[in-house]
Amino acid sequence: MPKGKLFLIPSVLAENTAQQVISPQIREIIANTKIFLVENIRTTRRYISSLKLGVNLEEIHFELLDKDTPPETMSRLMLPLMNGADIGIISEAGCPGIADPGAVAVAFAHQKGIQVVPLSGPSSMFLALMGSGFSGQSFAFHGYLPIDKKERTAAIKKLEAESIREKRAQIFMETPFRNNQLLEDLLLSLHPNTNFASPKTSQDLTK
Amino acid sequence: MPKGKLFLIPSVLAENTAQQVISPQIREIIANTKIFLVENIRTTRRYISSLKLGVNLEEIHFELLDKDTPPETMSRLMLPLMNGADIGIISEAGCPGIADPGAVAVAFAHQKGIQVVPLSGPSSMFLALMGSGFSGQSFAFHGYLPIDKKERTAAIKKLEAESIREKRAQIFMETPFRNNQLLEDLLLSLHPNTNFASPKTSQDLTK
Missing domain, CATH: 3.40.1010.10 (Tetrapyrrole methylase, N-terminal domain)
Structure with missing residues (x-):
């Protein structure tokens, strides 16, 4: 059979x-x-x-x-x-x-x-990357960042350094109820010349 | 307006x-x-x-x-x-x-x-990653590898090392007429314990 x-x-x-x-x-x-x-x-x-x-x-x-x-x-x-x-x-x-x-x-x-x-279909990660305007020639996806503030800041710094070194867009996720906290941490940690994009909600991604 | x-x-x-x-x-x-x-x-x-x-x-x-x-x-x-x-x-x-x-x-x-x-739709890269059975929790896309044999082998070794260090699936592309050459280079360069997956043709990806 x-x-x-x-x-x-x-x-x-x-x-x-x-x-x-x-x-x-x-x-x-x-x-x-x-x-x-x-x-x-x-x-x-x-x-x-x-x-x-x-x-x-x-x-x-x-x-x-x-x-x-x-x-x-x-x-x-x-x-x-x-x-x-x-x-x-x-x-x-x-x-x-x-x-x-x-x-x-x-x-x-x-x-x-x-x-x-x-099979081909929706992916929030791909919509986010397409919509960002960042180069899709080289990118990496990292899942969730650590929750602990110190570890998270270290992870953000590491991703930023890799992004500059490898000319690579970095993609990561966050649960909706922690989104604002992550945004704050990014604004505090990232260099002013680093670009950052965030789709507002998953609803937006399909509209 | x-x-x-x-x-x-x-x-x-x-x-x-x-x-x-x-x-x-x-x-x-x-x-x-x-x-x-x-x-x-x-x-x-x-x-x-x-x-x-x-x-x-x-x-x-x-x-x-x-x-x-x-x-x-x-x-x-x-x-x-x-x-x-x-x-x-x-x-x-x-x-x-x-x-x-x-x-x-x-x-x-x-x-x-x-x-x-x-908008959501077909992506060969995503189909390749989904179909590979490799972890999609962490991965990176690198576009094309260098054509020059020496540079290409160095790039393969670098991606392999990063893959082990970061527990990251590595994705790259090749034009159909260079696919076999790339496969040979990968077989020669990669460690026997490194997993590799290749969709046969883009046609396969949609079936």
């Missing part, structure tokens, strides 16, 4: 945008997939509902996936692929495997000779 | 995929935009035609944009925005401004208080 495919399926960045930003390809694959490994089941159900595909959510099987999913659980989660069923990975927002769970499952699939199919 | 908006519009990575991978949002914006700054006029015409939007290509105005477009030309290219017309930027493949022209126009728009609207 041919093995199933592992689809990496981007999700929306903001509510009520699925009909506008999700491609026909993703709609078709979601409509034809019955097993999903997801970061958040409730969010994913809402995402799939919002696509208005006419699928019955009761017939879809969801399993949780996070970056700490142990190998033995991974074996079980991936078993349907060995038996010919397709599986879709959907993270809470944006692209699975990029600043989100998924990479471990993909690595596992490669080891087992399972075809991995990444 | 309100100023126009500058739309950053992703393009397809492979021919005959537009109907599948391009979102309704992008279709709508292209259908309603009459001025485009593009990396390649012929490719962009073909892209817009392939969307089957029913637009008359004769009514669309195309201007070339590259990363060396001088400031005085940029002023002229951006003038319609000041007069209330929207402009779309479309690169040859993937996302404008990321490893493609566009960033200079965006920076210019920010200076003039023009709203910049990045």
